[in-house]
Amino acid sequence: MAQPSKITVEVWIQLARAHQAILSSIEKSLKDAGMPPLSWYDVLLELEREGNKGARAFVLQEKLLLPQYRLSRLIDRIEKAGYLERLACDDDGRGQRLVITQSGKAVRKDAWSIYSDAIEQTIGRKISVPSGKMLAEVLMSLS
Amino acid sequence: MAQPSKITVEVWIQLARAHQAILSSIEKSLKDAGMPPLSWYDVLLELEREGNKGARAFVLQEKLLLPQYRLSRLIDRIEKAGYLERLACDDDGRGQRLVITQSGKAVRKDAWSIYSDAIEQTIGRKISVPSGKMLAEVLMSLS
């Protein structure tokens, strides 16, 4: 049980604070604009990338790091809002194909204009390009 | 409405992923060890730093970036578990002094041995000291 250095602890504290600050700012921007929360955006973006064939739920779980039960209820809500459809899966009777609808694509696009602006305000304006490259690279090694 | 660069977007994606991965790992470690969640730890640590005079709730709000209603119910649960006490505030009848109890200090200490080990496993082992210094510094400018 090796103890973490002061620097390691400081990294975690600052990582948690930065995440919390940025996330609440983004969520507030989306809500103020009448958009669905960020978790919906993540799902819709993945589905849009998958195209008409749709995506399996367990694939989304891995990509978005979500537990099964959370994704299941998240999909319920998004489907109820009309932004995705559950279709039967030909080659596996247990599963289903999740397909984004036209209105789903539209709301994702609208949300992106709000979302991207919030990212620029909370991150882009605050750090230099070299810092950003370094930051993204080091962070990638942590997940 | 300036658009964010690809690097800026990548920083946010990796920041969110790293945070999610590290946080769930830490929470799992705490739960497996029979410890309260991380939010309790944050409150208890701040109270321990304040000593016998205790801390005002609105001060915790600022330090922990928590909304009023969330902190209020968080304090309820921690108090019910016997880890803190709400005492009258002499100079302000609206507020109260939040004071950590002996068992609160004990559980915070026990939780730290689990928590610190999890930090070392998820962060310390994965990045170099120079990367860590740089990371902490840049992250600090984001919150």
Add this chain to the structure above:
DNA sequence: GAAGATTGAGCACTCAATCTTC
């Protein structure tokens, strides 16, 4: 028995409304 997915019950979060004291 394992994998994909859902569900019931309990707990935590959220918002707006409220209360008390300043």
Add this chain to the structure above:
DNA sequence: GAAGATTGAGTGCTCAATCTTC
């Protein structure tokens, strides 16, 4: 009226149990 704090009602998260298909 503003600041510190709490609360009711609605929503979302969590865990374990469950169901179906592989």
